[in-house]
Amino acid sequence: MGQGLESVLEIVKLSDPGMVRSHNEDSVGADAGAGFAILADGMGGYNAGEVASGMTVAMLTDNLKAALRDDCRDLRALAGDEVQKTNGAVFQAAQSQPQYNGMGTTIVLTVFCDNRVTVAHIGDSRLYRLRGEQFEQITRDHSLLQEQIDSGMISREDARHSHNKNLVTRALGVEAGVAVEVNEYPVEIGDLYLLCSDGLNDMVTDEDIQLTLSLMGANLEMAAQQLVQMANDNGGRDNVSVILVRVVGDFAQKRGWFSRLLSWFGQ
């Protein structure tokens, strides 16, 4: 299959250290032809955060480029496995040097295939989708705050004022095994996806993010710059990274009759 989705997916990525931090520990990667985008927000002392997120994006980029040459039937399993492998590698690296001890990263991975998007994520970096006028946060944060909201302890509004922001309950690379959350969603032409680190959504309201995507979505470069600029104008207290993916065409996978028969039986 080789994907060959360059004509169908428009992807723009932008990563900025923000106004306060001296290092940028976010990493971003994408390949429109292969149909994937990856965003990681690293944590750790010295430059360990950069190492964790950089390693994660590099490894996944290489492995996915190779793996996605075939069809995308078991994409959920593939995504989960690849992220798990990456977790193992980062965890190993973390043990190897004292300054890397405890390093980890969040991750959002999106793989586009056959008019669907497979989303694997760990932590509080997010995926949003703008479909027409509808703007939605697709991923649910793996964070203390989200657990409190889910259990009814605290309202969404109160969560904005919490002092417990940025405490994630899962991360890639901090333990030998990790629970990756994988989901799949249908994709429509015209969809605009936004992968971002919390440096964006902590500094910019969802309303302003939606406004930017709606008004500037025709020009992805500008929209990305506008998002980063707004985060920095509002204080830029963390690294801020965004990847924008726009679906401009159909990418249903061509299937032989046998393959279609199998899928009829849920194979």
Place this chain on the structure above:
Amino acid sequence: MAKLILSLEGQVIREIELNKERMTIGRKAHNDVQIENLAVSGEHAAITTILNDSFLEDLDSTNGTLVNGAPVKKHVLQHGDTVEIGKFHLEYVNPQASQEAPDFERTMVLRGPIGMPPPPPGDNQPEFSKTSINKQPLQMEPPPAPAAETPHAVKPPPAPPVEARPAAIQVLSGPNVGKELDLTKSLTSLGKPGVQVAVIAKRPHGYFITHVQGTSFPVVNGKTLDNQPCPLHDHDIIELAGIKMEFFLK
């Protein structure tokens, strides 16, 4: 650690550290914070503390609980909030929030069950793993202004960043001539969506117009723009998609 400053009619009585996951406030002796006053219920309110957040809950008290003058059932306490129980005031002080520590925005991993106090160091128990170190940032944010002086005043929301002066666009030609459009949102679009679009961005230090989409570029004061954002000044004339308009500060 966060704490409460208990006072009555301006006189500070004592300080109470929020060192337990749940602390109750009431008239009866078994409460963590005992307030002996008939306007206070036996068990009046409770404060639950999870890491850096404290939640106040009224326990169906007779006279209710107020925060910054407003009655509440459940409330996430913010640094500087004043809780009123009977005639007593309890000011919530959270040193974490008041410093705007550079670590404040850092993502950290929670590796233990929630609600457990951090174990003594050297323990091999599940622990809250802080995977970051304290680094001096290049640019420090100025600390926020101290909380309002009068305990009765409603606490203002955290000071927003510097905001641009209010401004608007007045249409000078075309079918909408005379109409005024206030530039209240962070982005306002001009032109025909999908055909010819420019946006005016409202930033802390002023307004900027940028071409987004379309074959022709906006003209400001007779000069055609390029791809870069262009700062707008009072009474600048903008021409876009055949329509003339004036930008002005209010």
